[in-house]
Structures are given as C-alpha cells and as structure tokens.
Amino acid sequence: MPELPEVETVRLGLQPAMEGFRIERAVANRGDLRFPFQTDFVARLTGQIVTGLGRRAKYLLADLASGDVLLMHLGMSGSFRVVTESGAATPGEFHHPRSEDRTHDHVVFEMSNGARVIFNDPRRFGFMKIFARAAIDDEPHLKGLGPEPLGNAFDAALLAKACAGKQTSLKAALLDQRVVAGLGNIYVCEALWRAHLSPKRKAASLADRKGAPTDRALRLTESIRDVLHDAIKAGGSSLRDHRQISGELGYFQHSFAVYDREDERCRTEGCTGTVKRFVQNGRSTFWCSVCQK
Structure with a gap:
C-alpha cells in the first residue's frame, strides 16, 4: 500500500490539474470500488470547483466549493492519470507497478482547464467518498488518526x-x-x-x-x-x-x-x-x- 511520501507525491502531481478548477463532468464507470459509491456521488461532484487539494495520512482530500470534501484512498493498486493536450502522466512513485490497462479506469473527472483526471484501480481496494467538511471530525476513516509526522505538532x-x-x-x-x-x-x-x-x-x-x-x-x-x-x-x-x-x-x-x-x-x-x-x-x-x- 502506498505510504505517506507516495500519496504526497500524487497530491503534488494532481494539484495543478485540479486545484482552482471546476469538475465539469464526473463519471463513475462502475457502482463500487472497495465500497459502493454513494447514490449522489456524481451529482455532488458535477459543477463543483476544487478549492483545495490536501492530504491526511494516506488519504487525499479535495475540498469543494459546496462545502463538501471528496475523500480518496489509493488502496493497493490505485493510481491517477492526468491527461492534457500535451500528453498523459501518472503522478507519484510506487514500489509495485501501476496499471496502464484502461479497462480499470473506474472514475474520471473532466476539469474546466481541459484536463482529464482518471482513477485506475485493478484490484479495487481504493475508494472515494464525499462528506461535509463540517463533519470531518466524525468521518470514520479519519477519526482517531494520530499526528502528521511532518506537522508542527509532531515532536x-x-x-x-x-x-x-x-x-x-x-x-x-x-x-x-x-x-x-x-x-x-x-x-x-x-x-x-x-x-x-x-x-x-x-x-x-x-x-x-x-x-x-x-x-x-x-x-x-x-x-x-x-x-x-x-x-x-x-x-x-x-x-x-x-x-x-x-x-x-x-x-x-x-x-x-x-x-x-x-x-x-x-x-x-x-x-x-x-x-x-x-x-x-x-x-x-x-x-x-x-x-x-
């Protein structure tokens, strides 16, 4: 499973393609990954501006203008591919190979800057979930996590x-x-x-x-x-x-x-x-x- 540096590298790679731009269209090519997608998953993403792209432990968090947060986890084999007019790139570095099989492209974000951000996950251990930023302290996947080792509080x-x-x-x-x-x-x-x-x-x-x-x-x-x-x-x-x-x-x-x-x-x-x-x-x-x- 990717560790903190890999997830941070992915965040840094996704940031120029997503942060500050609108999700013009969100596509879920299947009904689930590790967990089923919420019934309003696509609707809550479509038309939303990504106001910030952060990380908590091994999770990626995309803040949306609506006040929602998109929580993303790479699982064992998940990776993102950013496709622009100049080509495609997969942000991050992993010890085990990332899939290039397009049949495992499960989620696609079409951004207002023309970029397509594609989540590929052959083993489907990754997941995505939307919750309200105001409820972040109650989010089960984040609740109880210890301090960030690169944060100011960690000593x-x-x-x-x-x-x-x-x-x-x-x-x-x-x-x-x-x-x-x-x-x-x-x-x-x-x-x-x-x-x-x-x-x-x-x-x-x-x-x-x-x-x-x-x-x-x-x-x-x-x-x-x-x-x-x-x-x-x-x-x-x-x-x-x-x-x-x-x-x-x-x-x-x-x-x-x-x-x-x-x-x-x-x-x-x-x-x-x-x-x-x-x-x-x-x-x-x-x-x-x-x-x-």
Missing part, C-alpha cells in the same frame, strides 16, 4: 507520550496509525535504522519514568521527519514503475539503507553488520542487529 514529547507504557514492539507502535499517521513498513524500517533503534525494542522505552521523551525519542522523531522529506524530494518510493507527473521514475529506492537489502552490508559508517530480514506482525522487517539496539 519527541508527543511520540513519547503516545508510546509510554506500551509493551508492544517499537515497530508495531509506529505502524499504528493512532500513534503517528501515514507511516508504513518501508519508512518505519528506514527511520529505525537512521535512529539506530531496534524494531524489537519496546515502544515504552521512548519515555522515561515520568513520561518525558528519552534520547531515543528525540533521535527517532528526527529520523522520521528526515526520511519522509528525503522520499518526497525524490518523488516517493513505493516504486518500481510508478511515474511522477513528469513521467520520470523516482530514485529514493536507491537510497534505501535496509529495506529490501537482506544480506547486504550495513551502510552505517564503521558498522560491520549485515542487513537481516525477519517477519514481525506479519510483515518483513529489515534491520542491522549490530548498530540498531
């Missing part, structure tokens, strides 16, 4: 407080969207390596007995921010052939320190360890047991 104290007393592993805690929103397997592995922290370490170790952040929490918070910023700058990475709006492939995958690098030498300067893989909570964890403690 070592906040992370330590969320992990205080947790006996689960540090990696499991970071994957919990209630602790921090938008992180997935790739970036948790990378952030833990940068912070030199073991994925097996107890989450509670980020806070001292008084609940204050330890040095580990400070290092980890900084590492999370840095790895996400680097990935967004590189165009995302859940990658193999997911293209940016320019059509160029991203390169953050070449900067992975541990993810998908089993049995390779650790990249920490002076470290003699090798990257190991083990299954943790049903997912592959990559780490160096020598420098990650």
